[in-house]
Amino acid sequence: MAKQSKIAIKHDTLIFGPVRVDFQRTIRIPEDGLHPLPPGLGSFPIRRVEDYPDTAPAEWLERGGVMLPVYQREAMWLSFDTNEPAALQIATGKVCAVSGKAWKDKLSKKPQNYVALPDQPWLDGINAGDGFIRQFVAVPLGLGATVESQVTGEEVHGGVQLRAVSVTEKFLKQWKAAQQSRRNYLADADFAPAAMAAPDLGLGAGGRMRQEIYADDRKLSDYDETRSWRCFVHLCSAAQWTAITGEVPPPTPIDRETYVEYGFPWFDYYDADKDDIAASKTLAKVKPVGDLLGKEEQPYTPVDPKTVVQLKDDTADSVAPGTW
Secondary structure, three states: OOOOOOOEEEOOEEEEOOEEEEEEEEOOOOOOOEEOEOOOOOEOOOEEHHHOOOOOOHHHHHHOOEEEEOOOOOEEEEEEEEOOOEEEEEEEOOEEOOOOOEOOOOOOEOOEOOEEEOOOOEEOEEEEEOOEEEEEEEEEOOOOOEHHHHHHOOOOOOOEEEEEEEEOHHHHHHHHHHHHHHHHHHHHHOOOOOOOOOOOEEEEEEEEEEOOOEOOOOOHHHEEEEEEEEEEEEEEOHHHHHHHHOOOOOOOOOOHHHHHHOOOOEEEOOOOOOOEOOOOHHHHOOOEHHHHHOOOOOOOOOOOHHHEEEOOOOOOOOOOOOOO
């Protein structure tokens, strides 16, 4: 099958063949302590760079891709959705957010340099610890605070790089058959599953958050490297966004204390059937933004456990009634 390179944007979502990626605005968590997953506060607007030939920087136009506006030290997370199995590579400044290795247009298992979809529903930061990540936080290039700078010693690329790879037609046929068998079983059992003046920006590391990155139980031979889609995501400052597009960027999200005060939900995702891949030794050494650029934090109110929504079983032994 010929390589499919076109990527679409629909409702501020990037569509890579069968894969959909949504950049979510969120609350920046404190850099000390270990925190549950913060909420999504709406999608970042996304525009094609090629649509602004007179105002976008020449190097952006050469790279192509898309752009989105983000405030300095604003946090984000990436939401994934797909209707068939796929692999998704994610990098910041051409440093893999999963393995900590240099970007390459090829899937790897040792170490794993991608997330396996649909098993991995989202990613909030770099793979910096056993069972936790450090939150994606936007910082200007040139200050030495990005993941790219701390890992490579340079700040050349910035932004976010994504590459989706589909599975082979043989594997997809087997997967669809297995899905149909599961649907038949559920139907027979009579129950169903639960419902520009400013510098360019890159991503640095923020606070620690409980999150696993799952090991892929598929073989590399189950993927078809010729069916892949790649996109460079440029991060604009508020001033850059307005200068390029003529649009006013969305206001910055509410702060963490306001969110906690009103008792809004946080999230915890756990899948007892999946193994967490080991932390990247390289990414574990990345310092948080506050250590490099200075703290901007005040004492914070702990999250009420009652507001943390469990999206999977929290232990391997517990089984919620009516679920599977």
